[in-house]
Amino acid sequence: MDTISAKDEGEIFWVYLDREKKKNAINTQMLRELLYQLDVIEQNEKVKVVVITGKGDVFCAGADINEFLNLNVLNAYEFSKLGKLVTERIEKSAKIYVALINGHAFGGGLELAMACDLRISQLKSELGLPEIKLGIFPGFGGTQRLVKLVGKGRAFDIILTGRRITGEEARNIGLVNYVFGEEEFYDESLKLLKELAAKPIATLSLIKRVINDGSDLPLHYGLSVESLAWGMTFSRSDINDGFEEFLKRKKYKY
Ligand code: COA
Numbered sequence: 392m393d394t395i396s397a398k399d400e401g402e403i404f405w406v407y408l409d410r411e412k413k414k415n416a417i418n419t420q421m422l423r424e425l426l427y428q429l430d431v432i433e434q435n436e437k438v439k440v441v442v443i444t445g446k447g448d449v450f451c452a453g454a455d456i457n458e459f460l461n462l463n464v465l466n467a468y469e470f471s472k473l474g475k476l477v478t479e480r481i482e483k484s485a486k487i488y489v490a491l492i493n494g495h496a497f498g499g500g501l502e503l504a505m506a507c508d509l510r511i512s513q514l515k516s517e518l519g520l521p522e523i524k525l526g527i528f529p530g531f532g533g534t535q536r537l538v539k540l541v542g543k544g545r546a547f548d549i550i551l552t553g554r555r556i557t558g559e560e561a562r563n564i565g566l567v568n569y570v571f572g573e574e575e576f577y578d579e580s581l582k583l584l585k586e587l588a589a590k591p592i593a594t595l596s597l598i599k600r601v602i603n604d605g606s607d608l609p610l611h612y613g614l615s616v617e618s619l620a621w622g623m624t625f626s627r628s629d630i631n632d633g634f635e636e637f638l639k640r641k642k643y644k645y
Contacts, residue, residue, distance in 0.1 A: 394421035395428060396446070402439045402588040404432050404486075407446045408500070414452035415445045417499045421455075422473045429480045439592045440584055441484070443507060444491035450516065451500025456525065467530075474499060474531030478506035482603055485596040487587055491580055492516050492558070492567065502531035505540060508599060510567040511580050512558040518566065519555040539606065541566050590645045593627055 398405040406428060408415035432438055445451050454474075462470065481488045481503075490496075490504035492512035497519050504510050512518070520529045520537070528534065528550060537546040541564045549556065561567040571579045587595070597620045605613035624630065636644040 392424050392428065394418065395424050397428060399435075399438075401437050403442060403584055404435070404438045404440070405442045405444065406432075407444055408451050408503075409446045411447035413455065414449040414495075415447070415500065416452045416455040417474075417503070418455040418458050419470065419473065422470075422477050425477050426473075426480060429477070429484065432486065433480075433484055438486055439588045439590075439595065441481075441486045441488045442491050442584060443481075443488065443503060444493050445500075447494070449494040450490075450492045450496040451498075451503065452495065453498025453500050453521070454531075459525070459527075471530035474502070478502060478532045478536075481506040485592075485599070487592075487595050487599065489580075489584060489587070492518070493576070495555075497521055497555075498529065498533075499531050502529055502533040502536070505536040505566075506532060509569075509583075510561075511569045511571065511576075511583065512561060512567040513576050514558045514570050514572045516558045516561075517555040518558070518561050519553060520550050521553040521555070523551060523553040537566075591627065591629070594624055597624060 394408075394410050396407045396409040398407075406425070408417070408421065410416060410418075410421065429441075432441055458470070487509070488507040490507040490510045492504055492510060493516070494513065495517045496504055496512075498521060501518050501520060520533050522528045522530075529537075534546070534550060537549060541549070545564055548554075556566075558567065558570045562570040569579070569583065601617050601620045605616050608616065633644040636642055
């Protein structure tokens with residue numbers, strides 16, 4: 392792998408966008424390598440939580456603008472589709488994905504983060520979809536996922552103006568879940584990652600399925616999917632452990 396790197400810590404698997412000299416800009420090779428890496432992770436039964444983060448001081452500067460110079464209608468379409476394959480791979484995964492936004496996250500980088508289940512940002516990180524400043528617009532699912540995360544009005548503002556927002560504003564509008572200052576960023580993030588990894592993956596996966604699939608369905612069907620999945624939770628052989636722990640010791644197990 393030339394554009395990404397990885398660290399396997401058992402239940403937590405780290406994927407680094409790793410083109411530090413180019414501020415981790417996403418090129419076609421990076422999308423292909425991500426797709427391959429995420430497929431490998433999916434087969435790894437030990438992994439519960441996948442972290443996507445950037446090497447160096449930036450999360451990701453967006454798509455590699457150098458590649459745009461050679462795009463025509465057909466390969467621009469293919470590039471966008473490849474980006475969508477990666478973001479959909481994340482969304483449809485049985486693992487929980489967390490974007491650790493260690494620095495600025497722009498364009499395709501923010502779109503990658505938006506496909507994740509949770510986003511943790513540094514206070515100093517700036518986030519944005521600046522494509523309009525290049526005369527284009529987000530093509531890895533940003534126009535759709537941003538609306539779902541922050542609502543149509545805010546999505547229009549962010550995409551039409553291309554303005555950069557602070558980590559704090561991103562948290563206030565629901566674009567990121569947590570914001571930490573530089574000093575505590577890794578420690579606090581790690582605490583959260585470990586907390587997630589301690590939970591039963593079968594239930595985490597079902598929650599992910601129900602929220603992602605359910606939000607695309609009319610409420611009636613979404614509720615039905617929830618009930619089916621809720622029932623399935625009780626197929627876990629250790630399902631009573633959590634209840635017994637609470638009833639005996641008044642403590643939560645997970
Ligand atoms: N595509 C291609 N190359 C990029 C890039 C991108 N999206 N973003 C940064 N780079 C390259 C720069 O051209 C520079 O290359 P060079 O060293 O060969 O000249 C290198 O990465 C370092 O970038 P630089 O701008 O010098 O770093 P910085 O620390 O001053 O600023 C950013 C970092 C991320 C704030 C700034 O690079 C930036 O705003 N990038 C573009 C963001 C954008 O519009 N993304 C949307 C793409 S659709």
